[in-house]
Amino acid sequence: MEKILALSFLITxxxxxxxxxxxxxxPKAYIYLPMGFALMVEILQMRYEHNRQRLKG
Known part of the structure; x- marks a missing residue:
């Protein structure tokens, strides 16, 4: 998933x-808004995976 995200940023x-x-x-907003959104989603996904691994054992 991270590779696809990085590739999409490079293409943009x-x-x-x-x-x-x-x-x-x-307009720079066409670049910065999607990057900010993707960054937030990625941070949430990393937190979710970290918490899932921690609870799993």
Whole structure:
């Protein structure tokens, strides 16, 4: 899952840089909001896995 997330970030940044190279403005919120959301989901998933392993034994 982490590899897919990292790849999607790289693609997003690459497309943004490409569009900026063509002088098309891309609002930074289109980049930062999905990254922030994915970061929050990833943190929640790590906490869930940690707690599950701890309770499992």
């Amino acid at each position: 940044i690459g497309v943004t840089i490409f569009m900026e190279g063509l002088h098309k403005h891309v």
